[in-house]
Amino acid sequence: MAKAKSTIISDSSEWTQDLLTQFDKEIARIAQGFKLDTYPNQVEIINSEQMLDAYSSVGMPLGYSHWSFGKQFLNVEKHYRRGHMGLAYELVINSNPCISYLMEENTLTMQALVIAHACYGHNSFFKGNYLFKTWTSADSIIDYLVFAKNYIAECEEQHGIDEVEEIIDACHSLMNNGVDRYKRPNKISLQEEKARQANRAEYLQSQVNQLWRTLPSPQNKVGDAAEKHFPEEPQENILYFIEKHAPLLEPWQREIVRIVRKIAQYFYPQKQTKVMNEGWATFWHYTIINQLYTEQLVNDDFMMEFLHNHTNVIYQPSFESQFYSGLNPYTLGFTMFCDIKRICESPTDEDKKWFPDFAGSNWIETLDFAMRNFKDESFIAQYLSPKVMRDLKLFSILDNDEHPDLEVSLIHNEDGYQHLRQSLSENYNLGNLEPDIQVYNVDVRGDRSLTLRYTQRNRRPLGNTKEEVVKHLYRLWGFPVKLEMLDEANQPQLLSECPPKAHPVKH
Amino acid sequence: MSRFIDRRPNGRHKSAVNRQRFMRRFKKQIQEAVREAISGRSIKEVDESGEKITIPAKDTSEPSFSYGDGGVRNMIFPGNKEFIPGDLIKRPNQDGQGRGGSEASDSAEEGQDEFAFEISKEEFLDIFFEDLALPNLVKTQIAKIPNYKMIRTGYTSQGIPANINVVRSLREALGRRLAIKAAKNNKIRDLENELALLLSSEPNSARINVIQTEIERLKRTIGTIPFIDPFDLKYNNRVMRPEPSTQAVMFCLMDVSGSMDEAKKDIAKRFFILLYLFLSKTYENVEVVFIRHHTSAKEVNEEEFFYSRETGGTVVSSALELMRDIMLTRYPTSDWNIYAAQASDGDNWNNDSPRCKELLLDDILSLVQYFAYVEIMPRHHQSLWEAYLTIKEVCPQFAMQHIESVKDIYPVFRELFKRSEGITHG
Numbered sequence: 001m002a003k004a005k006s007t008i009i010s011d012s013s014e015w016t017q018d019l020l021t022q023f024d025k026e027i028a029r030i031a032q033g034f035k036l037d038t039y040p041n042q043v044e045i046i047n048s049e050q051m052l053d054a055y056s057s058v059g060m061p062l063g064y065s066h067w068s069f070g071k072q073f074l075n076v077e078k079h080y081r082r083g084h085m086g087l088a089y090e091l092v093i094n095s096n097p098c099i100s101y102l103m104e105e106n107t108l109t110m111q112a113l114v115i116a117h118a119c120y121g122h123n124s125f126f127k128g129n130y131l132f133k134t135w136t137s138a139d140s141i142i143d144y145l146v147f148a149k150n151y152i153a154e155c156e157e158q159h160g161i162d163e164v165e166e167i168i169d170a171c172h173s174l175m176n177n178g179v180d181r182y183k184r185p186n187k188i189s190l191q192e193e194k195a196r197q198a199n200r201a202e203y204l205q206s207q208v209n210q211l212w213r214t215l216p217s218p219q220n221k222v223g224d225a226a227e228k229h230f231p232e233e234p235q236e237n238i239l240y241f242i243e244k245h246a247p248l249l250e251p252w253q254r255e256i257v258r259i260v261r262k263i264a265q266y267f268y269p270q271k272q273t274k275v276m277n278e279g280w281a282t283f284w285h286y287t288i289i290n291q292l293y294t295e296q297l298v299n300d301d302f303m304m305e306f307l308h309n310h311t312n313v314i315y316q317p318s319f320e321s322q323f324y325s326g327l328n329p330y331t332l333g334f335t336m337f338c339d340i341k342r343i344c345e346s347p348t349d350e351d352k353k354w355f356p357d358f359a360g361s362n363w364i365e366t367l368d369f370a371m372r373n374f375k376d377e378s379f380i381a382q383y384l385s386p387k388v389m390r391d392l393k394l395f396s397i398l399d400n401d402e403h404p405d406l407e408v409s410l411i412h413n414e415d416g417y418q419h420l421r422q423s424l425s426e427n428y429n430l431g432n433l434e435p436d437i438q439v440y441n442v443d444v445r446g447d448r449s450l451t452l453r454y455t456q457r458n459r460r461p462l463g464n465t466k467e468e469v470v471k472h473l474y475r476l477w478g479f480p481v482k483l484e485m486l487d488e489a490n491q492p493q494l495l496s497e498c499p500p501k502a503h504p505v506k507h
Numbered sequence: 508m509s510r511f512i513d514r515r516p517n518g519r520h521k522s523a524v525n526r527q528r529f530m531r532r533f534k535k536q537i538q539e540a541v542r543e544a545i546s547g548r549s550i551k552e553v554d555e556s557g558e559k560i561t562i563p564a565k566d567t568s569e570p571s572f573s574y575g576d577g578g579v580r581n582m583i584f585p586g587n588k589e590f591i592p593g594d595l596i597k598r599p600n601q602d603g604q605g606r607g608g609s610e611a612s613d614s615a616e617e618g619q620d621e622f623a624f625e626i627s628k629e630e631f632l633d634i635f636f637e638d639l640a641l642p643n644l645v646k647t648q649i650a651k652i653p654n655y656k657m658i659r660t661g662y663t664s665q666g667i668p669a670n671i672n673v674v675r676s677l678r679e680a681l682g683r684r685l686a687i688k689a690a691k692n693n694k695i696r697d698l699e700n701e702l703a704l705l706l707s708s709e710p711n712s713a714r715i716n717v718i719q720t721e722i723e724r725l726k727r728t729i730g731t732i733p734f735i736d737p738f739d740l741k742y743n744n745r746v747m748r749p750e751p752s753t754q755a756v757m758f759c760l761m762d763v764s765g766s767m768d769e770a771k772k773d774i775a776k777r778f779f780i781l782l783y784l785f786l787s788k789t790y791e792n793v794e795v796v797f798i799r800h801h802t803s804a805k806e807v808n809e810e811e812f813f814y815s816r817e818t819g820g821t822v823v824s825s826a827l828e829l830m831r832d833i834m835l836t837r838y839p840t841s842d843w844n845i846y847a848a849q850a851s852d853g854d855n856w857n858n859d860s861p862r863c864k865e866l867l868l869d870d871i872l873s874l875v876q877y878f879a880y881v882e883i884m885p886r887h888h889q890s891l892w893e894a895y896l897t898i899k900e901v902c903p904q905f906a907m908q909h910i911e912s913v914k915d916i917y918p919v920f921r922e923l924f925k926r927s928e929g930i931t932h933g
Contacts, residue, residue, distance in 0.1 A: 041509035070529030074624035318586020395587040405595040460578030468570035
């Protein structure tokens with residue numbers, strides 16, 4: 001060593017609170033140098049059992065009580081105890097301050113990796129990405145969860161666990177249909193929430209009554225009524241529709257619908273930015289730890305352990321491997337961010353042709369822009385380069401159930417790049433991953449039945465779960481519920497109905 | 508600057524309530540699974556550790572709208588080696604199981620139809636013995652008060668020096684002193700005021716002297732108030748409280764004559780183990796006495812009881828006699844709750860059956876909480892069964908059932924121990 005005095009922070013692999021603070025200080029300094037803007041961090045050290053607990057509440061630090069979380073817990077516990085599954089090294093919550101969990105079992109190296117990954121990577125993503133900014137309110141989520149937990153506990157006391165459970169079950173089944181995909185939501189604020197909660201119950205009820213009061217008006221001509229359509233436009237947010245218009249729900253039931261809906265909305269951006277979020281965090285832990293090494297703050301042992309773990313994280317088994325379980329979002333995201341940096345720093349001719357607007361630009365700014373303004377779908381459509389497709393050897397398979405065989409439609413070649421990129425982007429479009437089902441009509445003048453409409457694309461059918469979901473919806477709506485499908489010839493067909501009517505048997 | 512918080516000392520079972528909710532919701536299925544588990548395999552294993560429970564996955568599923576198989580999809584995979592556009596690949600395994608790798612592999616890990624998880628031994632037994640109760644338990648606790656325990660119940664003013672409660676006593680003393688002093692102190696204050704007044708207005712008044720003496724006297728009286736008085740003393744009060752006996756002894760009586768083959772012994776064993784588990788849930792301390800008999804009875808250890816082979820005829824009364832003797836010498840009813848289970852295939856020497864009846868009625872049944880007789884796979888009921896039937900009619904703590912196959916063990920057990928009103932308070 002040239003230097004007389006070692007700058008290495010620690011030779012040990014055991015962590016102590018002091019060392020963590022020291023690492024955090026250095027990492028924060030480096031992160032700042034890279035212009036990462038973060039919420040303040042709150043790092044909580046927990047043991048593995050507490051991690052199991054945290055897992056089962058889907059990452060909510062305090063959730064309301066429900067059997068499905070218990071099921072999740074039993075499942076995770078079983079796999080963990082049998083050694084089928086390691087626990088994640090960290091969990092991070094989109095809140096302000098940003099809460100991350102470190103497991104006590106981790107070595108010092110792992111803790112440093114996790115601090116870089118969660119406290120500066122994910123954290124800056126939560127703070128900067130437009131989806132999180134518009135859809136979630138990091139300042140008040142914890143308060144809102146507390147409110148939700150207490151409210152539901154109160155309901156259980158008043159109305160019994162079974163009643164409440166029934167409502168929550170029904171809401172959970174519609175959680176995916178409880179988000180606004182296009183509309184900008186109002187932010188959750190606890191003060192407002194509390195203040196409005198009491199009034200809202202009344203107000204909501206009156207709104208509902210408003211709608212239904214007009215219905216048996218005897219003066220109305222039948223002809224006029226047939227013209228009117230309610231809702232005027234199809235509604236994609238089924239839970240919202242229920243909350244506002246379900247005729248028979250009690251005020252507290254409406255509030256529970258609202259709670260589940262709000263929580264679904266809170267998690268929605270995470271689903272849309274899996275690749276970006278993980279890629280971003282992985283890119284930054286990699287960059288930051290390497291910087292530590294460059295500055296000789298960590299030694300070779302540290303680095304070897306780090307690289308070993310990092311490599312595991314971004315391991316992508318190929319499609320025929322027994323370990324293959326889809327594209328690893330860490331790999332894809334990490335590779336893409338690294339690639340963007342490469343294109344900025346040393347663009348090839350190909351890059352200049354594909355990415356004229358940022359090839360050769362300042363990489364920190366370009367990455368920052370990408371992080372702020374995209375979600376997985378658009379990020380891939382915009383930034384996936386031919387080189388990444390070649391490196392990952394991506395290819396696409398066309399599965400058309402009318403053909404006996406699967407067809408290799410595109411590979412990573414000159415003809416394929418553009419389309420391959422488009423297909424991959426579409427595969428990350430949640431609108432494509434989840435069936436498009438909207439509230440189409442309410443028979444306000446008649447039996448008050450609710451009709452959902454599934455718009456079919458690519459001839460894809462709905463899974464068998466639809467019957468169950470329709471039953472759940474019936475529980476909330478209180479009057480008959482129908483699910484119909486608009487096939488590609490624009491003809492509606494009845495798929496499911498609750499309560500079932502005696503129809504001529506058709507198989 | 509980041510804030511580090513060590514949460515490890517916090518509670519670690521935050522999910523316990525959710526887990527409880529899960530158990531609550533699927534109680535029926537779990538009970539079903541527990542019963543299945545019991546009838547399916549050796550009961551001894553149950554006692555060892557947690558139990559794996561499997562319930563149908565469709566009950567626990569959380570449905571949401573999703574795509575089914577079919578239609579047109581374009582999927583992207585990594586790791587191409589030799590494919591070129593236009594290559595055709597055979598569909599893997601019908602059913603269109605090409606649901607995108609991730610889902611396929613997730614579901615393969617866990618059987619499609621079952622949700623499996625583990626419950627602890629305690630939970631297992633709780634579910635298993637739910638709705639069952641030990642007969643005559645209540646009666647013993649009330650009728651026989653075998654043990655006393657000293658417990659503290661506040662304070663008294665009488666007692667022995669060893670029980671003096673110092674803090675209490677001193678507090679009393681302080682209170683008393685304050686109370687007695689108060690009136691005198693008031694008087695002194697008044698007198699002093701008056702004195703001060705007099706001293707300034709008429710310094711030569713004779714009254715001054717009187718007041719001074721009076722103050723002097725009062726102060727002296729205050730000085731004589733005892734620091735502590737026998738009246739102040741408080742003693743810890745201890746009383747004897749009857750404690751119901753929480754130990755039980757279980758007599759296992761089994762016929763090991765030639766006609767009891769391995770299958771029958773196995774059934775008997777399972778029955779005994781069930782009873783043992785059940786008793787150990789209720790009593791802190793359960794002892795087991797194994798008595799085996801053919802023509803003569805012998806007390807043996809567990810190993811010998813279940814596994815060694817014997818042949819020969821059968822005299823049931825020998826076992827009952829031995830049980831009675833052991834009971835009288837080692838297990839006084841003042842200290843022990845006595846349970847007995849007898850297993851046999853019903854064979855007995857004909858002349859012996861009346862003797863058995865006599866023994867039970869005269870010597871045994873008055874001492875035991877419960878006597879259960881199971882007859883295992885009898886070819887036909889013999890004299891013993893007939894004799895016992897007459898006992899059953901007159902004696903509520905006697906019960907009998909017969910077991911046809913392994914599957915019957917649990918139902919019979921439930922039948923014998925099901926919670927019922929009436930008998931316990933007889």
